[in-house]
Amino acid sequence: MELVVYILLVLTSVVGLTFIIERGLALRWAKVLPPAIEAAVRSCGNTEEVGLLRKVCERHPSPLARILVLASDHLDWPKAETVDALQTQARREIVKLERGLVVLEVIVGIAPLLGLVGTIAGMMSLFGGLGETGLSDTAALAKGIGLILNATLMGLLIAIPCLISWSYYTKKVETMTVEMETLCDEFLRRQYRNRSSDT
Numbered sequence: 119m120e121l122v123v124y125i126l127l128v129l130t131s132v133v134g135l136t137f138i139i140e141r142g143l144a145l146r147w148a149k150v151l152p153p154a155i156e157a158a159v160r161s162c163g164n165t166e167e168v169g170l171l172r173k174v175c176e177r178h179p180s181p182l183a184r185i186l187v188l189a190s191d192h193l194d195w196p197k198a199e200t201v202d203a204l205q206t207q208a209r210r211e212i213v214k215l216e217r218g219l220v221v222l223e224v225i226v227g228i229a230p231l232l233g234l235v236g237t238i239a240g241m242m243s244l245f246g247g248l249g250e251t252g253l254s255d256t257a258a259l260a261k262g263i264g265l266i267l268n269a270t271l272m273g274l275l276i277a278i279p280c281l282i283s284w285s286y287y288t289k290k291v292e293t294m295t296v297e298m299e300t301l302c303d304e305f306l307r308r309q310y311r312n313r314s315s316d317t
Contacts, residue, residue: 120243123236123269130232131276134225137218138283145215145287150294151301152178159186159301164312168193171305181211182298189305197310204302208295215291222284226277233273240266 143149158174161167168190175183188207192200244262 119239120236120269123232123239124272127229127232127236127269127272127276130225130229131272134222134229134276134280137221138279141218141222141283141287144218145290145294147294150180150215151182151297152180154178155180155182155186156301159305162305163308165193165309168309181215181294182301185211185298185302186305189302193309193313197306200306204306208298208302211298212291212295215294216288219284219287219291222280222287225280226284229276229280230270230273233270233276236269236273237266240269 154174155171155178158171162171172187172190175187185204185207189200189204192203195203240262244259244266
């Protein structure tokens with residue numbers, strides 16, 4: 119039983135580390151909101167420059183680029199319908215950004231519990247053996263308890279980095295979402311203002 123728990127703890131730590139690294143690479147600011155696209159949005163003042171913005175977006179594939187390409191495709195729609203389409207696409211992109219965070223959240227919950235299961239299983243076998251041999255060897259008893267508590271320690275050492283990473287990445291996704299929303303809103307307001315002034 120203890121061996122199974124230790125194997126599960128090792129697997130949990132490998133999965134947690136994998137997702138920490140993967141999300142760290144996926145949630146780089148320059149990958150989600152490339153500076154070139156941010157600059158292009160801010161300089162895109164009229165409908166003639168929308169084509170240039172599209173080219174920049176195609177050169178830098180990213181969540182922001184996909185949202186802005188969709189926005190530029192629907193500029194002939196009424197503003198409310200364009201905003202609805204953008205919100206749907208933005209939700210898809212946010213779901214992709216949050217992919218894997220739920221795994222870290224689950225690991226934060228189960229790693230300490232697995233450690234506790236390992237400790238309880240170890241204590242059951244240790245005290246079960248003491249019923250037969252008695253308390254003649256206290257050094258062996260102390261060593262056995264020390265080994266048992268390793269499972270709890272291991273569970274906590276897995277959970278703590280996962281909790282830190284989950285909190286950090288969740289906040290980062292939230293910040294990126296606000297920035298994307300701001301840029302898209304700025305782009306739409308400018309484009310629809312220019313269209314209304316042209317008519």
